[in-house]
Amino acid sequence: MKSIVEQIQNALEEQELEKVYTLFHQFMNEVTEEQIEELIELAAFSASSGFFDEARQAYLLLTQFEPEESAWTILLAEILVNQGEYDQALSVLYDIPEDNPNYPSVLVILSELYKAQGYYDVAERKLLLAKELAPEEAILDFYLGTLLFESGSMERSVQYLERFLKNSHEETGEENRARELLV
Known part of the structure; x- marks a missing residue:
């Protein structure tokens, strides 16, 4: 049986956009923790294909399945920043402690957030701190x-x-x- 991403890719190739959304939502409604690898693949595919709302849903579900995995939270925050939802992105990122090994990535996303709002000095400070942590x-x-x-x-x-x-x-x-x- 084809993976959900393969099914969606086929629907896209056939230009059946309604089928794409149906497949995505059907999978999201039925997904279990045993299908986490497929969910990870779907989240990445959705984000890279421009289906940001769907990627957001998938990463949010991943944060629920694996709350200790900060990568999902960071990727979710990146989508939120790109969608202009800065307060929500900040809220999500502040749950990741500074001693987390992925914290430099948090600082990069925070930098993007502040840059998008025109706070270049704050954005620069976040990147300089990231550089300190990961030279x-x-x-x-x-x-x-x-x-x-x-x-x-x-x-x-x-x-x-x-x-x-x-x-x-x-x-x-x-x-x-x-x-x-x-x-």
Whole structure:
């Protein structure tokens, strides 16, 4: 039997949008903890395909099935920020303690939240704290560089973008964007 994601992909290929929603909601109404891997796959697929309300529902359910797994909460908060639901995103993120190994990711999402509201200085402080907690994460240099570029601090931006390009050992897709900003 095909997985829920395969069924939804087939419905999308056939341009049967109503069937996509029916399949999703039917699965969500019947899903059990034994199907958690399929739920994880569905949440990621929904988010990457632009079905943000559905991804939000799936990540919310994942937080209920695995409340100790902060990754689901962080991904849920990221969707909330992208949907402009800042207060709800803050509420969700503040449940993750600072000693959690995923806390640098919390700070990145908080930075995005504050940047979206125009608080570039607060966004920068969140990223600097994330960099303090995870200095080996080159992607944080990219985030800092792009934030500083957007806020008009070109000189400081260059420093972080160059460091990102120097220390990035895996292709993340952000390398091209960093090079564009440095031109």
